[in-house]
Amino acid sequence: TVNGDRLWQSLKDLAEVGAYEDERTGLRGVNRLALTDADAAGRRLVISWMEQAGLSVRIDRMGNIYGRREGTDPAARPVLTGSHIDSVATAGAFDGCLGVLGGIEVVRTLNERGITTRRPLEVAVFTEEEGVRFGTDMLGSAVAARRLSAAYAHALTDRDGATLGDELARTGFAGPVDERLDAPHAYVECHIEQGPVLARAGVEVGVVTGVQGISWQEITFHGRAAHAGTTPTELRADAGLAAAQLIVRLRAMVDSGSYGELRATVGHLIVHPDLTNIVPARAELTVDLRNPDDAAMARAEEDLAAFLRTLETGQPGLSIATRRMARTAPVPFDEGVQKVIARAADDHGLAHLSLLSGAGHDAQEIAALCPTAMIFVRGEYDGISHNPREYSTPETCAHGVDVLATALLRLADE
Amino acid sequence: TVNGDRLWQSLKDLAEVGAYEDERTGLRGVNRLALTDADAAGRRLVISWMEQAGLSVRIDRMGNIYGRREGTDPAARPVLTGSHIDSVATAGAFDGCLGVLGGIEVVRTLNERGITTRRPLEVAVFTEEEGVRFGTDMLGSAVAARRLSAAYAHALTDRDGATLGDELARTGFAGPVDERLDAPHAYVECHIEQGPVLARAGVEVGVVTGVQGISWQEITFHGRAAHAGTTPTELRADAGLAAAQLIVRLRAMVDSGSYGELRATVGHLIVHPDLTNIVPARAELTVDLRNPDDAAMARAEEDLAAFLRTLETGQPGLSIATRRMARTAPVPFDEGVQKVIARAADDHGLAHLSLLSGAGHDAQEIAALCPTAMIFVRGEYDGISHNPREYSTPETCAHGVDVLATALLRLADE
Ligand SMILES: NC(=O)NCCC(=O)O
Ligand SMILES: NC(=O)NCCC(=O)O
Numbered sequence: 001t002v003n004g005d006r007l008w009q010s011l012k013d014l015a016e017v018g019a020y021e022d023e024r025t026g027l028r029g030v031n032r033l034a035l036t037d038a039d040a041a042g043r044r045l046v047i048s049w050m051e052q053a054g055l056s057v058r059i060d061r062m063g064n065i066y067g068r069r070e071g072t073d074p075a076a077r078p079v080l081t082g083s084h085i086d087s088v089a090t091a092g093a094f095d096g097c098l099g100v101l102g103g104i105e106v107v108r109t110l111n112e113r114g115i116t117t118r119r120p121l122e123v124a125v126f127t128e129e130e131g132v133r134f135g136t137d138m139l140g141s142a143v144a145a146r147r148l149s150a151a152y153a154h155a156l157t158d159r160d161g162a163t164l165g166d167e168l169a170r171t172g173f174a175g176p177v178d179e180r181l182d183a184p185h186a187y188v189e190c191h192i193e194q195g196p197v198l199a200r201a202g203v204e205v206g207v208v209t210g211v212q213g214i215s216w217q218e219i220t221f222h223g224r225a226a227h228a229g230t231t232p233t234e235l236r237a238d239a240g241l242a243a244a245q246l247i248v249r250l251r252a253m254v255d256s257g258s259y260g261e262l263r264a265t266v267g268h269l270i271v272h273p274d275l276t277n278i279v280p281a282r283a284e285l286t287v288d289l290r291n292p293d294d295a296a297m298a299r300a301e302e303d304l305a306a307f308l309r310t311l312e313t314g315q316p317g318l319s320i321a322t323r324r325m326a327r328t329a330p331v332p333f334d335e336g337v338q339k340v341i342a343r344a345a346d347d348h349g350l351a352h353l354s355l356l357s358g359a360g361h362d363a364q365e366i367a368a369l370c371p372t373a374m375i376f377v378r379g380e381y382d383g384i385s386h387n388p389r390e391y392s393t394p395e396t397c398a399h400g401v402d403v404l405a406t407a408l409l410r411l412a413d414e
Numbered sequence: 415t416v417n418g419d420r421l422w423q424s425l426k427d428l429a430e431v432g433a434y435e436d437e438r439t440g441l442r443g444v445n446r447l448a449l450t451d452a453d454a455a456g457r458r459l460v461i462s463w464m465e466q467a468g469l470s471v472r473i474d475r476m477g478n479i480y481g482r483r484e485g486t487d488p489a490a491r492p493v494l495t496g497s498h499i500d501s502v503a504t505a506g507a508f509d510g511c512l513g514v515l516g517g518i519e520v521v522r523t524l525n526e527r528g529i530t531t532r533r534p535l536e537v538a539v540f541t542e543e544e545g546v547r548f549g550t551d552m553l554g555s556a557v558a559a560r561r562l563s564a565a566y567a568h569a570l571t572d573r574d575g576a577t578l579g580d581e582l583a584r585t586g587f588a589g590p591v592d593e594r595l596d597a598p599h600a601y602v603e604c605h606i607e608q609g610p611v612l613a614r615a616g617v618e619v620g621v622v623t624g625v626q627g628i629s630w631q632e633i634t635f636h637g638r639a640a641h642a643g644t645t646p647t648e649l650r651a652d653a654g655l656a657a658a659q660l661i662v663r664l665r666a667m668v669d670s671g672s673y674g675e676l677r678a679t680v681g682h683l684i685v686h687p688d689l690t691n692i693v694p695a696r697a698e699l700t701v702d703l704r705n706p707d708d709a710a711m712a713r714a715e716e717d718l719a720a721f722l723r724t725l726e727t728g729q730p731g732l733s734i735a736t737r738r739m740a741r742t743a744p745v746p747f748d749e750g751v752q753k754v755i756a757r758a759a760d761d762h763g764l765a766h767l768s769l770l771s772g773a774g775h776d777a778q779e780i781a782a783l784c785p786t787a788m789i790f791v792r793g794e795y796d797g798i799s800h801n802p803r804e805y806s807t808p809e810t811c812a813h814g815v816d817v818l819a820t821a822l823l824r825l826a827d828e
Contacts, residue, residue, distance in 0.1 A: 024636070089687040090639045090695065132689040195644030214643065216690055222438070225504045225801040228679035228702040229628065230609030230772030233668055235796055240680055241665055247658035254647055265642035266654055267692045269685045273503040275546040276630055276700040276739070277773075278681045278800045281504065286690040288642040325690070358644030359691075382649055386692045387639040 001348070002102075002109045002405055004398025010049065010101040011397065014085065015093035017042040022090075022388055029388030030093060034086035034128035034139075035063065035164065040171035042085045046100060046125060053107045055123065059175025061150055063168045064140045065125040066177075069107050071117045071412065079117075079412045080184040080370075081106070081404065082124030083191060083362055084140070088132050092390025094192040094397070098377065100125050102190045102401040106408055117412035119185055126362045127173075128153075134164045136326045137214070141362035144181040145369050186337055186411045187372040189363040190404040192392050194385035197355045198378035204396045205352040205403055206376030207341045210332040211364040212261075212292040212356055215301055216325035218268075218284065219246065219308070224317050225273060225281035237317030240271045240280035249307050250287065253300060260296035263358070264289050286325070292356055294329050331364040334371035337411070341375055344406035350399055359385075375403050415762070416819055418812025421519040424463065425811065428499065428515065429507035431456040436504075436802050443802030444507060448500035448542035448553075449477065449578065454585035456499045460514060460539060467521045469537065473589025475564055477582045478554045479539040480591075483521050485531045485826065493531075493826045494598035494784070495520070495818065496538030497605060497776055498554070502546050506804025508606040508811070512791065514539050516604045516815040520822055531826035533599055540776045541587075542567075548578045550740045551628070555776035558595040559783050600751055600825045601780040604789040604818040606806050608799035609772045612792035618810045619766040619817055620790030621755045624746040625778040626675075626706040626770055629715055630739035632682075632698065633660065633722070638731050639687060639695035651731030654685045654694035663721050664701065667714060674710035677772070678703050700739065706770055708743050745778040748785035751825070755789055758820035764813055773799075789817050 018031050018038030032038040047065065050057050055067030068078065083099025103123035110117070126144070131137025134156040142148040154165030168174035193199075198206050223239030250264040265288040271280040287304065291297035308320045338354070345352040355376065357364075363374045377400035380391045392400075432445050432452030446452040461479065464471050469481030482492065497513025517537035524531070540558070545551025548570040556562040568579030582588035607613075612620050637653030664678040679702040685694040701718065705711035722734045752768070759766040769790065771778075777788045791814035794805045806814075 088689055088692055090689075090692060130691070132691060135690070137691070193644070194641045196646065196649065212643070224798070227608045227773055227799040227801075228681055229626070229677065229704045229774060230607070230797065230799060231677075232610065233665075233677060235610065238679075240683055241661055244658035244661035244680075247655055248662050251647075251655055263643065263645075263647060265652075265691065265693055266658075267642055267685070267690045267694060268688050269654055269683065269694070269697075270688070271681070271683045274682050274684070275502055276549070276681045277544070277546060277551070277679065277702050278502055278504065279679055280681060280683070281801070283683075288691050290643045359641055360643060383644065384638070385641040385644060387641075387695070 001402045002105045002398060004394055007101060007105040007398055007401055008394040011093050011097060014042055014045060014097050014101065017045060027388035030087050030091040031089045032087040033089060033133045034130065035167035035171050039086050040173065043173060046085060049104050050123065053104055054111060055107060058177045059173060060177040060179040061175060062140045062143045062153060062179040063127040063173035063175065064144055067123045069121045071120040073118045076119040077183065077185040078120035078122045079408055080122045080124055080187045080366065081189060081408055083189050084126045084129030086128055086130050088130050088386050090387055092385065092388055094390055094392055095194060095385055096129055098192055098397060099190045102404050105401055106405040109405060117409065119412040121408060121412055129362055131326060133158050137360050138362055138365050141365035143179050145365040146180055147365060147368060150179045181369060183369045186370055187363060187366040188337060188404060188407050189361060190375040190400050191361060192379050193376040193383050194379060195358045196382040198376060199380065199383050201353055203351050203353050204378050204399050205345050205350045207338050207352055207354045208333060208357050208374035208376055209338065209354050210330060210356055211360060212290050212358060213294050213297045213330045214326060214328045214360050215289040215297060217287045218323045218325055219287060220321045221283040222319045223281055226279040228277040228279060231279060236279050237315055238279050239283040242311050242315060242318055243269065243283035243285050245311060253303065259300040260291055260293040262289060262291050262296060262300050290358065292330055328360065328364065331367050333367060333373040337371045337373035340407050340410050341373055341403060344403045347406055348399065348402050350403065375400055415816045416519045416523045416812060418808055421515060421812055421815055422808040424515040425507050425511060428456055428459060428511050431459060441802035444501050444505040445503045446501040447503060447547045448544065449581035449585050453500050454587065457587060460499060463518050464537065467518055468525060469521060472591045473587060474591040474593040475589060476554045476557045476567060476593040477541040477587035477589060478558055481537045483535045485534040487532045490533040491597065491599040492534035492536045493822055494536045494538055494601045494780065495603060495822055497603050498540045498543030500542055500544050502544050502800045504801055506799065506802055508804055508806055509608060509799055510543060512606055512811060513604045516818050519815055520819040523819060531823065533826040535822060535826055543776055545740060547572050551774050552776055552779050555779035557593050559779040560594055561779060561782060564593045595783060597783045600784055601777060601786040602751060602818060602821050603775060603777040604814050605775060606793050606799065607790040607797050608793060610796040611769045612790060613794065613797050615767055617765050617767050618792050618813050619759050619764045621752050621766055621768045622747060622771050622788035622790055623752065623768050624744060624770055625774060626704050626772060627708050627711045627744045628740060628742045628774050629703040629711060631701045632737045632739055633701060634735045635697040636733045637695055640693040642691040642693060645693060650693050651729055652693050653697040656725050656729060656732055657683065657697035657699050659725060667717065673714040674705055674707040676703060676705050676710060676714050704772065706744055742774065742778065745781050747781060747787040751785045751787035754821045754824050755787055755817060758817045761820055762813065762816050764817065789814055
């Protein structure tokens with residue numbers, strides 16, 4: 001078993017980097033968007049911990065960080081673990097960080113016990129997993145796994161027009177190493193569940209069977225600025241109204257039950273010129289769809305597009321543009337690695353259950369390179385996440401990393 | 415008749431102050447929000463023109479500017495004209511400016527012709543007529559007319575937290591004169607219609623019978639930030655969805671016909687944290703309602719409040735706060751002044767029609783102090799306004815100011 005206190009202290013220390021206090025609730029949260037100064041400070045802290053744990057650190061051209069512990073067989077492909085430390089703007093301390101700091105804690109424990117492995121062990125920190133700064137999630141791992149190109153990623157811009165390439169250079173994380181990762185032997189990622197399944201079942205550990213599909217689009221409505229007091233309703237091309245109609249429609253699609261277990265979220269929404277007495281000339285929003293069933297997802301995307309066309313024809317002067325931000329199919333995880341994880345949990349006497357991930361994870365990208373699966377730990381408060389209230393107890397975190405350690409050891413001696 | 419070329423040149427010169435180019439349409443617009451640097455520059459230009467026209471200028475504690483031309487009877491109460499030069503962020507060159515520059519053009523013409531009047535003539539520039547920076551429209555004139563207090567106005571804040579009082583001081587427009595205006599003899603304001611009535615009737619000049627009621631509220635929805643991928647729909651408190659439901663509901667209320675000639679606009683809308691994969695924790699929007707019938711307006715406000723309560727009870731975890739920003743009842747204009755305007759149009763051989771104003775105007779505040787009415791000039795393109803496309807021809811503007819000159823002369827000799 002790992003040192004749960006040390007793990008917890010690391011989680012707390014990293015959560016200080018980019019910490020903020022929520023005015024309304026008084027809760028302390030984390031705001032560490034990818035490649036901001038806060039993220040860079042977090043990366044430096046993690047690298048210092050890697051180096052203290054004797055890992056040799058390399059950084060690739062996507063800013064992905066790998067810390068390596070050699071094995072006894074220098075020719076053997078490494079076993080990889082890790083996750084990300086970038087966060088959304090209203091995050092807790094666990095999302096991503098538990099996987100990275102858990103990996104480092106496993107190495108610290110092995111060092112203390114003098115345990116060597118046949119295969120090398122590597123701990124990865126992937127860039128822009130959240131996707132909320134540059135618009136595509138699991139970006140660093142998707143490039144490492146060759147699903148997306150570094151050129152595509154480097155050209156992505158944030159809302160202020162800064163490119164990811166520039167921000168890598170500015171923060172000093174444009175590394176020299178080729179971003180295409182050589183296939184590891186296996187990949188295991190430990191992560192907070194971020195959902196209610198384990199909490200409701202009263203179980204601490206989950207074996208993740210895969211990740212559902214994700215569809216992200218940005219939709220821009222172009223209408224016509226007009227005076228709120230004088231413009232007859234029938235002469236309006238109200239971009240904000242059209243945006244609202246789409247949001248209401250998406251919920252109706254979810255509630256209809258016709259698209260399987262569809263989830264739909266409009267998290268980003270702005271109008272322009274954004275003033276009380278002006279009919280919005282423009283509205284921009286993002287649509288985040290999730291579905292475990294890819295055919296149902298495709299139908300939802302088609303029906304959404306058809307609805308946008310009816311909005312366009314229904315309001316003269318309104319035009320709608322759609323931009324694809326990210327799209328992944330459901331990814332099933334490797335059954336062998338799932339079994340290794342389940343067995344590790346059994347070894348620690350921990351009850352576990354198998355579940356699908358509602359969130360996207362770096363593991364779903366690395367799964368294209370090697371056998372992959374994930375360990376979930378239970379979150380409190382119905383597993384709320386992307387919220388400062390996100391929480392898992394010290395004991396649960398330690399139990400999840402115990403399972404990670406045992407699974408990694410087993411895979412590293414295969 | 416006034417010098418239409420000179421008037422047009424003044425409109426063009428003032429439109430350069432705060433000018434911007436719209437990226438998408440290539441149109442040149444005006445962005446001169448109240449008490450910004452651009453507004454201050456515009457004020458200085460207008461004051462220089464007032465002084466060149468021999469007006470003596472005074473500034474009150476609300477930043478309202480008055481330029482005075484003495485009459486032959488020093489004891490007679492003045493005839494007041496004017497409007498505002500602050501603009502929305504996507505404005506044209508006419509809204510407000512035509513009334514101020516028209517007033518100055520009348521003075522220039524009287525000076526050239528050596529015409530004296532019994533009563534003094536005053537040209538006013540009122541502060542924050544648009545209400546889009548500090549949240550309450552017709553603010554300067556409402557304080558001059560004692561409907562609102564200077565203390566209330568000075569404490570209003572913009573989105574960055576700057577108070578109107580601070581911005582008056584910063585721009586040098588916190589004048590020494592008492593903001594409570596002594597009752598003038600009469601007030602006449604010339605303004606672009608900003609709506610389609612005159613354009614569709616093919617008539618250049620309108621005699622304004624009054625202004626419809628205006629209701630502005632800010633509504634804040636507090637929900638709960640949550641992960642877009644993992645959070646089951648039934649566990650969400652989605653502030654953005656609730657905002658969208660309100661927007662769609664408002665349009666349904668308008669379309670129902672149950673609230674007379676209600677117009678409803680949501681011009682301002684933001685969500686927080688405003689990121690793709692986070693259910694919005696908070697949404698904030700403004701509701702702008704207009705109605706010529708005050709009873710129908712009150713019903714719309716009540717039904718809106720009731721709808722907000724059903725939204726609140728329908729989504730556990732959602733709470734809604736409402737803040738009143740501005741509220742005016744319909745204001746009828748003085749019939750005597752309307753007749754003076756109609757006669758002046760007849761004198762110039764200009765067809766005219768009577769109409770109610772869809773927009774709010776400083777005249778509706780000054781109407782509490784003295785007999786008041788307005789002259790509208792036709793806008794092109796269905797009268798579109800609060801849009802860079804806002805336009806009236808040089809001839810139409812000159813005709814409107816011809817009518818203004820004749821009406822002011824008549825009132826000033828009463
Ligand atoms: N785990 C996590 O929050 N990933 C971000 C990508 C997503 O939105 O699912
Ligand atoms: N004339 C004008 O645009 N006034 C601004 C106040 C309103 O929104 O009606």
